[in-house]
Amino acid sequence: MSDKTLDLDFDKEHLWHPYTSMHSPLPCYGVLSASGCTLKLEHDRELIDGMSSWWACLFGYNVSELNDAAKNQIDKMAHVMFGGLTHEPAIELGKKLIQITPKELEKVFFCDSGSVSVEVALKMALQYWHAKGSPRSQFLSLRHAYHGDTFGAMSVTDPKGAMHELYHHFLTEQLFAPQPKIAFDDPWDESDLAPIAEMLSKHHANIAAVILEPIVQGAGGMFFYHPEYLKGVRALCDQYNVLLICDEIATGFGRTGKMFACEHAQISPDILCLGKALTGGYLSLAATLCTKHIATTISQGSAGVFMHGPTFMANPLACAIANANIEKLLSAPWLEKVAHISTQLKHYLTPCLTLENVASVRVLGAIGVVQVKQSINVAEVQKHFVEQGVWIRPFGKLIYIMPAYIIDDVSLKKLCDAIFFVVQKLQNSEK
Incomplete structure (x- = not known):
């Protein structure tokens, strides 16, 4: 068990994060370490990263080479x-x-x-x-x-x-x-x-x-x-x-x-x-x-x-x-891996089309996008995703993922299932 904590109060008061307000900043989740496709937070929480840190981490975190x-x-x-x-x-x-x-x-x-x-x-x-x-x-x-x-x-x-x-x-x-x-x-x-x-x-x-x-x-x-x-x-x-x-x-x-x-x-x-x-x-x-x-x-x-x-x-x-x-x-067999991720994204994200508030689902390579009909409350949706054990950062009307090429099928399915769950939750709250 880890007892490490971060001074998130200082962060909130003094550190200006991208695309957020210093008056009422979006919530920040403290990361203690990262490995593979997993972000390790305080209090032994873990999140599967679906963002590759804004497209950057092709092979996830803590890559030996x-x-x-x-x-x-x-x-x-x-x-x-x-x-x-x-x-x-x-x-x-x-x-x-x-x-x-x-x-x-x-x-x-x-x-x-x-x-x-x-x-x-x-x-x-x-x-x-x-x-x-x-x-x-x-x-x-x-x-x-x-x-x-x-x-x-x-x-x-x-x-x-x-x-x-x-x-x-x-x-x-x-x-x-x-x-x-x-x-x-x-x-x-x-x-x-x-x-x-x-x-x-x-x-x-x-x-x-x-x-x-x-x-x-x-x-x-x-x-x-x-x-x-x-x-x-x-x-x-x-x-x-x-x-x-x-x-x-x-x-x-x-x-x-x-x-x-x-x-x-x-x-x-x-x-x-x-x-x-x-x-x-x-x-x-x-x-x-x-x-x-x-x-x-x-x-x-x-x-x-x-x-x-x-x-x-x-x-x-x-x-x-x-x-x-x-x-x-x-x-690495990156071409085959990306093709496999693409196939899995299409399979796992297609059920989102059954939701009334989904406008479209699209996949290209290792990019999966679910577009909803109403603009998203980022803080609210981010909280729901963290509760589901995944890291996905939406914007506008878009919930998208571009996972690292090393992601396994179980983790990828968890990301996609979380998207379905959260979008469905949003839909139910709007009724």
Whole structure:
């Protein structure tokens, strides 16, 4: 029996958690340790984690290979500036990323986090056109897009009715095409591309790049759109001479059933953003990859260099862990495991469709989503899930899970059963 306790009163009074109020903060549950797919709380309570800590922990917690990578690197060098210096973990990680991403992407820029990866991508696109002598100042994004919380990333995140609406008047005004309408498994109709095609036809001369989340729109609504839409956008960008940025921060490293979601459409972007699962949830690290043409054009421009350089760029400790994480992914039968999780999610979540307050159930790869008809009281629903012994964090009208690839069938069923139970409980309380 553990008698450890956390000072949750101090936490509540002084520590500001994401997307919550300091006046009346959402409840926080103290975690003492974590292993596999289990979070160990105070008073010997345990929760099955259905969130992979916001998509990051591909193989769960306390992973021996990643622990060893951290231990082996820490005594050599925890950090060194990347300006004028380099090191083996960064070189090896660069090789791995070039190997597993679309072949046209040959240049790797390391940075701190997913949002910064998007900032880097936007700056690359802007500096590319500046170097060509024909500056362009706008980006074309999608409605219900989400690309991060920093200012450039917020500007290409849908400003209407979304989490960043408050900042709308402080941000650079961008262009937004309607959200794709055709879902991943529905029959394709070319007319779905008409709105974005019209916008590119009208504004392409001032559009530096189209930026989108390939196949899965995440925080904007967990919508899975048709691969032909992505393929069509790639063709339109080529037609109108506009760069394409794919934000794979949430979808990369096998989550959708492909190593990268853009593979569903068999396309390659000009710029690719990676983050989240890159280090298996151990340390913050991200990367922005681009084509040789973009890198060469920027480097031959008037500035002569790309104007960005984070302090913790290519942090050796993070790179060493990322290398071990990718090696574990490539050596594991991840494709089969993700396919199995997908099958189980469809089987276990389908009963939710019998509930009156469920609008839809959708699954892609190791992502399962139950959309209800009314907005969710997060604090109330979170409490119900904890009582069921699971960790699932809903938002808006969405209850979703993206478990670690190591999850067993019993634990996965417990997550899905908890969703059914809680949604049914909500339905009964509304009557």
